[in-house]
Amino acid sequence: MIDLFFATLGNLLTLQHMGYMLAGVSLGLVIGVLPGVGGIAGLSLLLPFLYGMDSTSALAMLIGLLAIIPTADTFTSILMGIPGSSASQATVLDGFPLAKQGEAARALSAAFAASMIGGLFGALLLTFAVLVAAPIILAFGTAELFMLTLFGLSMVGVLSGANMVKGIASACLGLGFGLVGAAPATSEYRMDFGMLYLSDGIPLVTVALGIFALPEILDLLRGGGSIAQGAQLGRGWFRGVRDTLANFWLTLRCSGIGALIGAIPGIGGSVVDWIAYGHVVQTTKDKSQFGKGDIRGVIAPESANNATAAGALLPTLLFGIPGSGSMAIFLAAMILLGIQPGPGMASNDLGITYTIIWSLAIANVIGTAMCIVLAPGIAKLTAVRYALIAPFMIMVICFAAFQATRSFADLMALLAMGILGIFLRRFGWSRPAFLIGFVLALGGERYLYQAVQFYGWGFLTRPLVLVIAAITIISIWAGLRGTKSGSSIHTEGAAEYSIARNMTPQVIFSGIVLVGFGFAIQQGLGVSFLAQIFPIAVGIVGGLATLLLLVQQMRGPVAAGSANFDSEARAADGGPWRFLLWFLGFMGAIGLVGFFAALIGFFVVFLRVVARSSWVQTVALTAGAGGLMLVLANALNLVFPGGLLQEYFDLPWPFR
Amino acid sequence: MTQPATPFLSSRRSLLRAGAGLGAAAALPGFAQAQDFAGRTIEFVIPFAEAGGSDVWARFMAPYLGKHLPGQPNVIVRNVPGGGSITGTNTFYQRARPDGLSFIGTSGSTQFPYLLGDPRVRYDYTRMIPTYVSPTGGVVYLPKSLGIENASQLGRLRDRELIYGSQGATSLDLVPMLAFRLLGLNVRHVFGMRGRGEARLGLMRGEITIDYQTSSAFITQVMPMVEAGTAVPMFSYGVLDGQGNVQRDPSFPNLPHFVEAYEMVNGRKPSGVEYDAYLAFFASGFAGQKPALLPPNTPANIVATYRKAFADAVADPELQARKGDVLGEYQQAVGDDVEAVYRIATTIKPEAREWVRDFLATNHNVRF
Structure with a gap:
């Protein structure tokens, strides 16, 4: 077996195989940097090329791409406050403040070092785990998975922001949005307004981009200047690596958490970074800097998300069950290559497995090196006027959003989630809590229902369930320990600057949320018993939390305490609405003339009017943006979402 | 809100004649000559996201189809996901031009809502034109611990409740649901599985006590369990021959198909409205799962070109060498065989449809 292990390495280290891996890593780097565009789109780009390829080259290329995405997606998370993919959402909390303080270099290098350690740890673990992991994966049945979703939800305790009640309400709101669409138990539709689009639920990418990216883009635009606001990138490249090494034990723990959560099919990688983040907060005595620029808040999620990729390979290879x-x-790519995953991957096809593992390890090292080399250049973007960057960001998040169904409806969903995100941000409703709720909603409902069907309520006494329950309780306790208001991390910025004298906007928003919870209950009552438990429970808990919040807010600006939060309280520029109107205008134009034509128009007008670019710059940037879209869309065989014009006329691609 | 009228299987013989006629027309020399797709790009529309059975199937077939269409055009796969494949198929049906430059590959998940009369469906399978139909198969198996050795002993399980992990009452798992019911098995369907793999893990854990896997998954994942003595295969769903009769699955020639299993348990052939319903959904979900369709009103010469290209592609030795798990051992329906399998897979007798709708509404809260 050891012979085989090194023989596969020798086989991989040929010019041809390494060339394909480099191609995969390079594409993965670009895909990872583009916010919201992650492994799904990246691998889809490669699928057409698999025809006729030998399997070692193909695996090296695919794994090269997969391995670097959780490393490269750190760029936008740290530099722009926009999660580069769902694996780097938590990195934003501390990474972005660090960048604003001029420590971007340190944050990036710490993140890359942590990513590489996580990736290598994952590859090492996979080497042994592939032989013994099957019983471990089988030990996590539906009952255990349900407890794990509860464990994930317990992170809300840490990520609630200034006000715990609001945090719970946020999480319930996220849960509510996650329940839109077909109920897992009965396939009945809830809260879908009879729309076919909503019957599949709201896509995660759309929610993450709407909640995190759009509000951030609009906010940065308001600032007028560049992201770094004159602050230097800093010289902390080595300091960041030292930071990671100083927290080596933390890095390993978070890698372990990432690999384990990744290996259990059903929980999925999109909460791993939050769990790692929650873990570092819970195990740290001095929590005062979290959310304001604590380097450990960058190291923890970044080490976890690279290990997750390795962990997720386990169920895929051993059982043919993709965890993400x-x-x-x-998996589809493997089948196209003529490889059928299964128990054979740990015996007859061990060579393939080792090829994958070596590819993962080498790609992590190469990828990290490439990120470090490119970092100073990419980081210079933070010194560029944001008005020049914003249209690119808007273009990319729209592109990422419409990957879901390739239709205008995706963009409408993005807009709706973005507007919600703006208000969540403004009124200090924890967006991380919202997202955790959203991600875990359907899984929680599905596993609860299935566990009760399989075991009855006795599932709660299964040994592993009790263990996870104990960990959950410890996790909640550790999160609350030593804090007065219940939570210390201000995920939505410093509360002390956000006390409003006029509470009306907050009260109205809380009222609307309350109506939303009422709607969830009403929808729950309209379906059969198995499909109604979750919406009604979420509606009641969220409704009560919101009610409590409203009571606090009604007491007046001072007595409301931490319930009073309005980041626009002292704004003098009229809020983000001016820039939201630009976005709305873009959406409207798409609805009329389709995405590509609208994009060209939007770029020209925005650059001329807002960024006050010269015609030369305008034309150059517009051509660059259009070119990028055409290349990506062409490679994905994509037709851009059309508008009214396309309803009546059959235009040539890309205007089709 | 016009709903397409579903034509109903009136008599199998008459439709077979129609199918044979069309096939003969397609084979006429001269028909296929006018078409030349040189330098063109042809879209193979897949109403599902990347990955997953239909996408893999389309990506596998696309280069071979391109190779055998006149002019060797570039055939690309265009994914139009959403709405459980209804969205993309609706759009294709309403928009695609009958010029041979785009065609669609649907699946059982697209056919089932149509057969059930789902109001969201805007497409009409009688008006789209099949050029190729790809079958798939599945094997029902039990854990060894139940003490059942083969299908003839299934009757012994009637007193005990079995548990099946289902992806939903109107999903492809409707086929095993109807099959179990016909066999008189007492099965509780636990919904919310996201793929057959999850259910297989459930069976390995002991949470689930009856399961089926598609052929390729059965061979790689379940056969090791059979060899280890922890699982026992019961029956395959079987395949349809060119005349529309159920035959044994070529991947499992020693395993009885469902109809044989039914006979072993009940001592007679299945019949009646429940069996008609089963047969329609079995054909749609397995034997005729993946049709490649041209839009309505496509000229006969283009149809003939496509049918010939698919027949040539399937006969291509390179495809045969590489087909592996994508196509399996199944006889691909091309040329004259297309119409018969397609008709059975996309039609249902009105009383059978009413029965299924009623059954699903009463037992599983499905609303139509």
Whole structure:
């Protein structure tokens, strides 16, 4: 076996195989940097090339791409406050403040070092785990998975922001949005307004981009200047690596958490970074800097998310069960290559498994090196006027959003989630809590229902369930320990600057949320028993929390305490609405003339009017943006979402 | 809100004649000559996201189809996901031009809502034109611990409740649901599985006590369990021959198909409205799962070109060498065989449809 282990390495280290891996890593770097565009789109780009390729080259290329995405997606998370993919959402909390303080270099290098350690740890673990992991994966049945979703939800305790009640309400709101669409138990539709689009639920990418990216883009635009606001990138490249090494034990723990959560099919990688982040907060005595620029808040999620990719390979290889969207495509790619995953991957086909593992390890090292080399250049973007960057960001998040169904409806969903995100941000409703709720909603409902069907309520006494329950309780306790208001991390910025004298906007928003919870209950009552438990429970808990919040807010600006939060309280520029109107205008133009024509128009007008670019700059940037879209869309065989014009006329691609 | 009228299977013989006629027309020399797709790009529309059975199937077939269409055009796969494949198929049906430059590959998940009369469906399978139909198969198996050795002993399980992990009452798992019911098995369907793999893990854990896997998954994942003595295969769903009769699955020639299993348990052939319903959904979900369709009103010469290209592609030795798990051992329906399998897979007798709708509404809260 050891012979085989090194023989596969020798086989991989040929010019041809390494060339394909480099191609995969390079594409992965670009895909990772583009916010919201992750492994699913990246692997889809490669699928057409698999025809006729030998399997070692193909695996090296695919794994090269997969391995670097959780490393490269750190760029936008740290530099722009926009999660580069769902694996780097938590990195934003501390990474972005660090960048604003001029410590971007340190944050990036710490993140890359942590990513590499996580990736290598994952590859090492996979080497042994592939032989023994099957019983471990089988030990996590539906009952255990349900407890794990509760464990994930317990992170809300840490990520609630200034006000715990609001945090719970946020999480319930996220849960509510997550329940839109077909109920897992009965396939009945809830809260879908009879729309076919909503019957599949709201896509995670759309929610993450709407909640995190759009509000951030609009906010940065308001600032007028560049992201770094004159602050230097800093010289902390080595300091960041030292930071990671100083927290080596933390890095390993978070890698372990990432690999384990990744290996259990059903929980999925999109909460791993939050769990790692929650873990570092819970195990740290001095929590005062979290959310304001604590380097450990960068190291923890970044080490976890690279290990997750390795962990997620386990169920994919051993059982043919993909734990995430990108693993589903990797699985499809393997079948196209003539490899059928299964128990044989740990015996007859061990060579293939080792090829994958070596590719993962080498790609992590190469990828990290490439990120470090490119970092100073990419980081210079933070010194560029944001008005020049914003249209690119808007273009990319729209592109990422419409990957879901390739239709205008995706963009409408993005707009709706973005507006919600703006208000969540403004009124200090924890967006991390919202997202955790959203991600875990359907899984929680599905596993609860299935566990009760399989075991009855006795599932709660299964040994592993009790263990996870104990960990959950410890986790909640550790999160609350030593804090007065219940939570210390201000995920939505410093509360002390956000006390409003006029409470009306907050009260109105809380009222609307309350109506939303009422709607969830009403919808729950309209379906059969198995499909109504979750919406009604979420509606009641969220409704009560919101009610409590409203009571606090009604007491007046001072007595409301931490319930009073309005980041626009002292704004003098009229809020983000001016820039939201630009976005709305873009959406309207898409609805009329389709995405590509609208994009060209939007770029020209925005650059001329807002960024006050010269015509030369305008034309150059517009051509660059259009070119990038055409290349990506062409490679994905994509037709851009059309508008009214396309309803009546059959235009040539890309205007089709 | 016009709903397409579903034509109903009136008599199998008459439709077979129609199918044979069309096939003969397609084979006429001269028909296929006018078409030349040189330098063109042809879209193979897949109403599902990347990855997953239909996508893999389309990506596998696309280069071979391109190779055998006149002019060797570039055939690309265009994914139009959403709405459980209804969205993309609706759009294709309403928009695609009958010029041979785009065609669609649907699946059982697209056919089932149509057969069930789902109001969201805007497409009409009688008006789209099949050029190729790809079958798939599945094997029902039990854990060894139940003490059942083969299908003839299934009757012994009637007193005990079995548990099946289902992806939903109107999903492809409707086929095993109807099959179990016909066999008189007492099965509780636990919904919310996201793929057959999850259910297989459930069976390995002991949470689930009856399961089926598609052929390729059965061979790689379940056969090791059979060899280890922890699982026992019961029956395959079987395949349809060119005349529309159920035959044994070529991947599992020693395993009885469902109809044989039914006979072993009940001593007679299945019949009646429940069996008609089963047969329609079995054909749609397995034997005729993946049709490649041209839009309505496509000229006969283009149809003939496509049918010939698919027949040539399937006969291509390179495809045969590489087909592996994508196509399996299944006889691909091309040329004259297309119409018969397609008709059975996309039609249902009105009383059978009413029965299924009623059954699903009463037992599983499905609303139509």
